[in-house]
Amino acid sequence: MNTKKFSVAALLALSMGVTALMPAEASIAQNAPRATAAVAIPDALKKSAIATRSDKSGQIAGAQIGNSEYYVVYIKTQRGCGSGGCRAQIWKREGRTFTKRESLSVGSLPIVMIPQKSGMPQIGVTTYDGGKAQIIPHSFNGNGYNEGNYAARLPANTGRVLITTAMLKNF
Amino acid sequence: MQTRRVMQISRNIIMQTASVLALVSLSMPVHAQESGAPLPDPTDAECQEIITSMGLENNGGGVAQVNPNPTAPGGVATPGTPGGAATPPPIDRTPGATPTPGATPTQGASPTPGGNGTGGPAPVATPRPNPPAGGGNIALPTGSAAKCNNGIKMAQSDRASINRALAAKATLQAAAKKHGIDWRLLAAIGVRETNFRVIDSARPGDPGMGIFQLTNQPGVTRAQAHNLATASDIAARIIAQDMRYLKRKFPRLTSAQLMQATAAAFNFGVDDISGNPNTIDKGTTRNNYGENILLLMNCF
Secondary structure, X not given: OHHHHHHHHHHHHHHOOOOOOOHHHHHHOOOOOOOOOOOOOOHHHHHHHHOOOOOOOOEEEEEEOOOOOEEEEEEXXXXXXXXXXXXXXXXXXXXXXXXXXXXXXXXXXXXXXXXXXOOOOXXXXXXXXXXXXXXXXXXXXXXXXXXOOHHHOEEOOOOEEXXXXXXXXXX | OHHHHHHHHHHHHHHHHHHHHHHHHHHHHHHHHHOOOOOOOOOHHHHHHHHOOOOOOOOOOOOOOOOOOOOOHHHOOOOOOOOOOOOOOOOOOOOOOOOOOOOOOOOOOOOOOOOOOOOOOOOOOOOOOOXXXXXXXXXXXXXXXXXXXXXXXXXXXXXXXXXXXXXXHHHHHHHHHHHOOOHHHHHHHHHHHHOOOOOEOOOOOOOXXXXXXXXXXXXXXXXXXXXXXXXXXXXXXXXXXXXXXXXXXXXXXXXXXXXXXHHHHXXXXXXXXXXXXXXXXXXXXXXXXXXXXXXXXXXX
16 A cells, blocks of 8 residues: 555655755756756666776666766765865767766766757856855866856756756665 | 177077076965965975874974963863863764764853954964974964965854864873874864864754764764863774875875875765866865865965
8 A cells, every 4th residue: 555655755855857856956946957867877887987986886877968978976985075166077878888988077976967059058067166066067168167157156046957866876 | 790699699598597486486486385275395314203202392383372271162071181081982883873963052161361362263373483493393484364264254253253262272292292192283174174162063963063063973072072082083084094094005195185085085085086176176175175274274
């Protein structure tokens, strides 16, 4: 009985395309378009991203940027993060392998995608610089993403959520 | 006649070249000073002094009365003597390992003894012509006051924050001495992170805690992060570990670059330091964290 109730609730949640959010993140993203259900990143990408860290354990989450060959990966490790959070990484699929393009500005989750009128979306990283949450946008430059544009920071509820804390998996 | 003319022309060329060289040599030090952030490259002896043990026996420097045992900000009891706090647990800087619900920002009591704890952004620097002798400090260039002011402005801070850090100097020096780093790094990081106040960030799941915005690391409690002596000890240990690691990994970094990189590593972790001196701050908060720390160090 309880299992059936849970299953119905789970199906409802999935059908609505709701990604599990931490309470605070839910409030941050309340006005953002709903993210699709979390999809595990390819194992090859996961291994490559973990290999960039000097720690053997931590947490990782990632998402494909739209339908492009680009992925954003967020890794939390002891030596890969600091007082400002961690730096998400941009990876590009090249055949069956993945190549790291760059690291985004230091920040926290959620990481959002900000659609543009044309071309690749911007990627936004959440920061708490100055006490309140805000999004630092990174624009696409044709070959990867530029460094964070602090002069163009956006409200916290901007964009479509790509990665949340709830998506982090231990490794 | 023609030979004399050629000699005259040659003499003119030599004179003009000498003038240009003289002008260039005069302008270079001025430019170096106005360029701001990076401290001048120290001598080998100074580098050695920074990297290895940094004697803090001499606490000179003309700082006004410093409370030798500042009250622990945030009202948390201070265990033991400054720098001699209970041995902190192994350092794990992973933010968000364990969410801390209800981490209410606490406006820490200013440890400034009689200091002007209030006051808006009023970056009026008090020039310090001679750097404090303690802490293995490298010689500061002239123009430190201007750099201090620039650092305060870049940090969106104020003079009161500097005063709060100065009031905690004894505690910072004790922690710095224990781990062999420059105490001014601690002071500058505290100012940049929180205006040297005991506050927690609003970041859900992985809030920065206390003056140095330590993340909730296994074994490091909010109370420890809010305790000046303990937090200073933990922050100093992180800085010392990162500095040693970066020194080994990038031996060609100058002392100033090493300090800038170490500061950047405090902000986003040590794994993302590339070793390229021109891009040390890329990816740090506001893309200027390390440079800002170097500028703020001129305030102490």
